[in-house]
Each structure stands twice: as structure tokens, then as C-alpha cells.
Amino acid sequence: MRKKWVIFLCLILYLVAGFFWCNPGIIKETSGNGVSGEIPAILVDESGEQGDFTWNGHYALVRLEDVNPASDITSLEDCIELLKSKNIPFSIALIPIYKNPEKNVTIYLHEKPELVRLIKNSGATIVLHGCTHQYDGETGIDFEFWDETSNAPLEINNTEYATSKIELALEELKRCNLSAEIWETPHYTSNYDVAGVVSRYFSKIYEGYDRKLTKNEFGQIVVPANLDYVKGEQPVQSVFEILAKAENISSSDDEDIVASFFYHPFLGTDYLRMLIGGLKKQGYKFVGPEECILSVKPEEIETIPQYS
Numbered sequence: 001m002r003k004k005w006v007i008f009l010c011l012i013l014y015l016v017a018g019f020f021w022c023n024p025g026i027i028k029e030t031s032g033n034g035v036s037g038e039i040p041a042i043l044v045d046e047s048g049e050q051g052d053f054t055w056n057g058h059y060a061l062v063r064l065e066d067v068n069p070a071s072d073i074t075s076l077e078d079c080i081e082l083l084k085s086k087n088i089p090f091s092i093a094l095i096p097i098y099k100n101p102e103k104n105v106t107i108y109l110h111e112k113p114e115l116v117r118l119i120k121n122s123g124a125t126i127v128l129h130g131c132t133h134q135y136d137g138e139t140g141i142d143f144e145f146w147d148e149t150s151n152a153p154l155e156i157n158n159t160e161y162a163t164s165k166i167e168l169a170l171e172e173l174k175r176c177n178l179s180a181e182i183w184e185t186p187h188y189t190s191n192y193d194v195a196g197v198v199s200r201y202f203s204k205i206y207e208g209y210d211r212k213l214t215k216n217e218f219g220q221i222v223v224p225a226n227l228d229y230v231k232g233e234q235p236v237q238s239v240f241e242i243l244a245k246a247e248n249i250s251s252s253d254d255e256d257i258v259a260s261f262f263y264h265p266f267l268g269t270d271y272l273r274m275l276i277g278g279l280k281k282q283g284y285k286f287v288g289p290e291e292c293i294l295s296v297k298p299e300e301i302e303t304i305p306q307y308s
């Protein structure tokens with residue numbers, strides 16, 4: 001009889017645990033950074049739109065990442081619609097040519113007119129994110145200007161290679177009637193020669209983890225992405241970590257510090273909605289990278305060399 005009760009009790013415990021496991025939003029969640037809060041609360045992002053918004057003095061930036069000719073149009077469109085509906089300026093990190101050598105696939109942006117139209121009508125600032133974002137692997141995963149196997153520069157003439165890749169990328173953009181004035185290095189990784197070539201084409205780059213806008217040794221203005229991104233394998237944890245870092249910045253008196261993150265549209269809109277709602281609640285004003293650059297006096301931007 002007693003054994004039956006133990007089994008019954010275990011069954012009840014199992015069901016209760018299972019219920020909370022499947023509905024994590026019901027319980028209070030604490031991230032690794034010790035930030036606590038209820039998920040549904042940060043899902044409600046209307047606070048900034050009801051007249052009780054007080055600017056914390058800091059800017060926030062969001063970039064939709066790794067958009068390329070093989071991207072899923074629906075999820076990109078959903079993210080764009082969400083941002084537009086909340087009047088949030090944003091940028092798109094665009095890779096104009098998709099390649100997967102293993103499957104012998106190459107897709108050019110001009111072969112995807114629907115995607116081109118969507119990008120054009122999005123009003124986003126376009127950031128050129130490499131030409132193919134790969135060297136011998138798949139677009140978006142592989143490095144374009146770095147050998148990740150030996151963790152060293154590619155054993156080729158990097159100046160010639162980078163020049164031809166950038167020229168090819170710009171040609172493809174032109175073919176689609178698009179243009180980009182900001183560059184983002186794939187996986188933020190290259191060497192001095194490649195960076196030197198990039199500086200001949202772009203006076204602004206959008207990468208790295210500095211807290212403020214900086215200048216590099218080539219005189220380029222560097223807009224950071226200091227809050228990193230939502231990781232697909234632990235998205236809720238990432239959201240909490242980003243919001244925790246942003247909360248920290250929000251209470252800083254140094255208003256030149258920005259809260260800047262990027263987001264992969266294939267994750268859907270849920271985490272993007274959480275971040276936007278959370279950042280608005282913390283009092284952030286969203287700007288695009290160009291507006292952010294204009295908000296700082298050029299002579300006040302610190303020079304931090306990246307490659308020397």
C-alpha cells in the first residue's frame with residue numbers, strides 16, 4: 001500500500017515538473033548573470049510607446065545578420081515587419097553571393113528578385129558582410145579572409161584576393177541597384193593586408209566589441225556590436241545576457257557607450273521582440289549606424305589600433 005503511494009507521489013511530481021519544463025515562461029528565470037525576471041514581462045514591449053518613455057541617454061543598435069541569397073525570405077520579412085512596426089531603425093548585414101562548394105551551389109543576389117525587393121523596401125542601412133562569407137566552405141559558416149584551420153592569414157596574396165572579392169561584391173550589389181557604405185568582416189577576422197584593402201573602399205566598419213565608437217589605424221570609424229548576438233542553441237539565455245549587459249550600460253553616466261547587438265532572422269521574431277521590448281523598457285533609443293556615427297564628434301572618437 002505504501003509503495004503505491006510513493007509511485008503516485010512520484011507520478012504527480014513528474015507531471016508538475018514536466019508542466020514547468022514545457023512552460024518555462026511561467027516560472028521566474030534567472031540567467032547565468034544573475035538577472036531575474038519573468039519572461040512574459042519582457043515580452044510586453046509596449047512601455048516605450050505609451051508616453052511613459054524616459055530616455056536613458058544611450059543609443060541601441062540592431063543588425064539583421066548574414067542575410068544572403070539562400071536566406072529564408074519569410075523569416076527575414078517577419079523580422080523586418082516587426083522592426084518597421086515598432087519604428088526601429090536597423091541595418092542588414094548582406095552577403096551578395098551564396099556558395100556551398102560541397103554541394104556545388106552558387107546563388108547570386110540578382111537571382112533572387114524578391115529578396116532584393118524586400119531589402120530595398122526595408123529601409124535598412126546595408127552593411128556589406130563580405131562577398132561570399134566563405135573561402136572553401138559554406139557561406140555564413142566559413143571565414144572569408146582567414147584560415148581557421150591553422151588560425152592564420154590565408155596563404156595567398158591577401159591584398160589581391162581581398163580586392164577581387166570586394167570588387168565582385170560591389171559589382172553584384174550594383175547589379176541589384178543596391179549600395180553599401182559600411183563594411184563588416186566575416187567573423188570579424190582578417191589581417192592587416194585585408195583590412196588595408198577594406199579601408200580603401202569603406203570609411204566605416206561595423207564590428208567588434210568596444211563599448212563606444214572608435215577609430216582604427218586606417219582612420220575608419222568602427223561601430224561596435226558589443227552586446228554580441230542571440231545564440232541559436234541557448235536563445236533565452238542569450239536574451240537575458242544581452243539585457244543584463246544593456247542594463248549595466250543603461251545606468252552608466254558615459255552616454256557615448258552604446259548597446260549594440262545583431263540577430264539572425266532564421267531564429268524567428270520571438271527573441272528579437274523580447275530584446276526590443278527589454279531595451280525599450282531600459283530607456284534606449286534605437287538608431288541606425290549612420291545616425292549613431294553622426295551623434296558623436298569625430299575629434300572625440302578614440303583611436304584604437306586593431307591590427308598593430
Ligand SMILES: [Zn+2]
Pocket residue numbers: 065066129133140186187
Ligand atoms: Zn557573418
